[in-house]
Amino acid sequence: MTVRVHGTCAPGFEGVRAEFERSFAERDELGASVAATLGGEVVVDLWGGDADRSGTRPWERDTLVNVYSTTKGMAALCAHLLADRGELDLDAPVARYWPRFAQAGKGDIPVRWLLSHRAGLIAPGEPMAPGAAYDWEKV
Structure with missing residues (x-):
């Protein structure tokens, strides 16, 4: 399956686009984006693939990623x-x-x-319900 890659690359950054496209063609990437700046200017801004395994949501320029x-x-x-x-x-x-x-x-x-x-700061020991991190007493 060919994945359409969207976005732009400044001259001299075509290799980034080629590797990004290869990640779909040869490395089974599902969906991804990459952006880079140089001297305050965006030189790479690419995205492609799907945002879910079922292929029902395309990866968009502003898809959120944890x-x-x-x-x-x-x-x-x-x-x-x-x-x-x-x-x-x-x-x-x-x-x-x-x-x-x-x-x-x-x-x-x-x-x-x-x-x-080594600071001894902990993470939650059990799953937290959405919004629970805002409950000062619970946390």
């Missing part, structure tokens, strides 16, 4: 660049940069613990 933990790598990279520039102290308390974080006994947690999952 990215789970994919931003952790980017956050770590940014934190380490700031540390390298002397703008972030990995051993300083998080509260130095985010004062409200110090609430509920978290005042001494260092930045590096957030980057290494």
